[in-house]
Amino acid sequence: MQTTSLQFEAIGTHWQIDIPYDTNSQKREFLLEKVIALIEDFDKTYSRFRPDSLITKMATKRGKYLLPKNAEKMFTIYKDLYELTNYSFTPLIGQVLVDAGYDAAYSLLPKKLYHPPKWEDVIDYSYPYLMLKKPAILDFGAAGKGYLIDLVSEVLQKEGLDYFCVDAGGDMYFYNKKNDKLRVGLEHPDNKSQVIGVAEIHNQAICASAGNRRRWREFHHIMDPHTLTSTHKVKATWVIAETALLADAIATCLFFVPAKKLQTYKFSYALVDKNNRLEASKDFPAEIFVKKESS
């Protein structure tokens, strides 16, 4: 399939949207505008890096907030995975990330860290309302980008495209009316010029998470709320699921709990642990390169 691509920078990452080559320039223009408007709207709600966002407002003022129309799926999955991961996967990690230095100014200067509060002590969530009992810095970095990929994909699908791939900095959703799959390399956690395997997806999302980027001092961006340190047992995870929201969220959860704890969700996965050992579900659609010791 020959494609042309829309490319831009948004929410701190590079976006590449591949669409059929024969899409005329008028339509390309139209799609780009629509997608960028959607991302801007999402960012204005969920970014803790913007002074004008809803999340920033929540960090300063308690009260009852009306959530946007698209919020339900994401908040519901956050609440559910909070329970399934023994309270490790939580938007309340926001304050910990900020105190560790991962703040709006990227100060990267760690201060003293405190355990995040319990969900029920701060949040009373009943869609479409979110009641904050006290101000809190919420962070949706663990699944927000995945969800945004889904929202963008929805727009493209509604526009009747036969083929597209929405790639936001290495997390992606691929749709193809025909049966051809998309081959996606799995980045080596220690060497970004290498891959440890090749996965194939079709009308599915693949999301990756790793501690190899966004590293400062002794931290990376996945923090364990129980230990207040960055997770270290797992180096990298890849999850394939029907939505990027789910794939992105599970890719982070696997840093905290074994896959079998998350079995109420449908996904397949691979992960590389701290010793570069592979663990993968049998249904993970990939060829993975593993060392064969000579005998």
Place this chain on the structure above:
Amino acid sequence: MENEEKREEQSAQSGGGAGKAVGVIIVVVIIAIAAFAYEQHAKQKTETAMTPPTKKAMVQPTSAPTAQLTLKDGTYTAEGDYMTHVGQKSIKVTITLKKDIITNADVVGEADDAMSVHFQDSFISGYKPEVLGKDITQVHLTKVAESSLTPNGFNDALTKIEKQAQS
């Protein structure tokens, strides 16, 4: 699962009788894990399980392994069968042995029903071969699933801070 477990151990591809012993041990361990996993699962579903498993389901090796064995280096394959309430299931285990140490292990589940697949999966994922990197150029890829590119500004900030720390 109350049926006694049946275990077969196939010939090693290379190596001798000693290699077989290792095959037996591996299969036994794996079946023991399977039995345990099944039992755990059944515990949660006792109301639906007609015949709860018992600990007797553990397999006894035909010949007990002796303490001091020096095994020939090589690759060994063994097939392990075990009985479940939906019939006999099997797994294939391949191990590579070097100086008495298992350097590589590969388990292939051969079950077809959902539950056995599930349990075989859960312990297959317990085997952890070391991953091998290949250059992206060599694999011919246009897409790579990776952890997000570092956000703009992050690296700049980091460089600045490192400089400050040095001065």
